[in-house]
Amino acid sequence: MNIKQASEQSGVSAPNIRFYEKEGLLTPARRQGNGYRDYTAGDIRTLKLIRMLRMLDVPLPTIEAVLRGEQPLQQALQAQQTVLEQQVAQLAAAMQFCADLARQAPQAETLDVDACLTRMEHPATQQGFFSGWLQDYRTLAQVQHQRHFSFIPEGSINTPQEFTAALRAYAEEKGMLFTLTKEGMYPEFLLDGIAYKAYRNPGKYRDEICCDAVHPEQLDTGLPLRREKLLRFLRLAVPPVCTFAAILAAGWVVTGGAGWLWLEVLASAGVLLERCLERWL
Template sequence: MNIKELERRTGITKQNIRFYERKGLLNPVRNEGNNYREYVEEDVKTLEVVKILRKLDMSIEDIHRILQKEVELDVAVKEHLDVLREKQSQLEACIHVCQKLGGISLEELDTGKVLKEMEEEERKGGLFMAIVNDYKAVSREESLKEFNFVPNSMAKTSEEFSEALLEYAKEKGLNLVITEPGMYPIFEIDGIEYTADRVFSRMGAVIRCRMTHPELAEKAGVSPIKRKIYRMINRYFIFVLIAAFIIVPRTDNWWSGLLVCIMVMPWIIWNGILLWRSRN
């Protein structure tokens, strides 16, 4: 098909189609006889993907990475979601200031006061995003350091143990290589060394995998105190969530509300344990 037909099929203008070609998002074949571009169904699909992602405000560079298979779509979308949330926070701060300025004339505008409020909103937003990013980093660290899974077999032999590890890796899309098989095997995931053992619970056999050098997973820049707090929140998130719903709406300062949640968390956890014991 020619570019006019492609424009009709996709709803994208000729100018934009040529722009996407120059950026490497589209690579049509050339007719050997007249050197004209010839588009196929795959080009229609590619442009529809580009159209969707552009409507989501994703950059040309990120779309190019997706189309070139440099990054998976779901990973790129999750990264973009973080960017959108940060923009949302900034927009909410702008809306808040605009609402305050409504009905005020230029002569009545107290520029010093407004600038101070805007700087305070920016500071809060920056602090919040820093906390969120640090928590996400520590949460990822913890998931890398240790993980458990229930195998399809009891993993009674070295061969069954290795098979269980490889099945788990295939299911999760992991690049897992067993370097030392056995009942306490050593293996690597993307070059990171782990050891594994087998424990038993009511569910049966559980394979427990631990990073050999967990300190290598820790992100620089997160203080030990913050790391301990984030670890505690990550392990007992459900209890923190309950406390947050109860306490935070009653406090004016969200950070102080979070600190209160952390303080009461041990009490909530202990009572949860007692309740569980009483029912079992």
């Protein structure tokens, strides 16, 4: 089909089709004799995919990487979701700023423009240190899980093939894209585009599979250093504190006093020690 028909079927304008061809996103065949473009059903589907991703504001380099198989579609969509969430947050802040300023009935001649620009250019200083800490804690936990995670497979792992099957089953269960790059008892693989090395940790009853990111330094939280340090401390301290409070409440109810204080201190210290060993070993 010609470019006019391709435009009608895909919903992409002819100038945009030519632009995508120029950018290397589409390479239609040429008819023998006249050299005119001859678009196929596969080209129409590609154009529709490009149109869909552009409607989501996905950048052209990302679309090109997806079409070439260099980046999984799921990973590209997740990255774009993060970008859109940031844009939503920025728009929400802008809407709130407009509402706050409008309530003051400002006049163009008397408005303190410098103060407004300072507030708009440095919103973090206005929000306070602890604002959004829950979302940041989730971000930290997600990145730490991406750097290292482990799971218990269904059966024992005795051969490279069983190892590969266990990794593939884990990826399918989590809805993640799995690509094996090196089979063996120390396999290497990609999970949603992140490179990992895995090893087996034999247990008394069941094996455990541990996976470490090949380049953990590239998995950055994007958080300010001070906030990240505080969240790391909270990640270590919150479990023993909660354990202390739970045992204190239970002991107080049972004994009517503080007779269990030594027990809860030991239990909390044990939980804290376990968290430290989990992090450092």
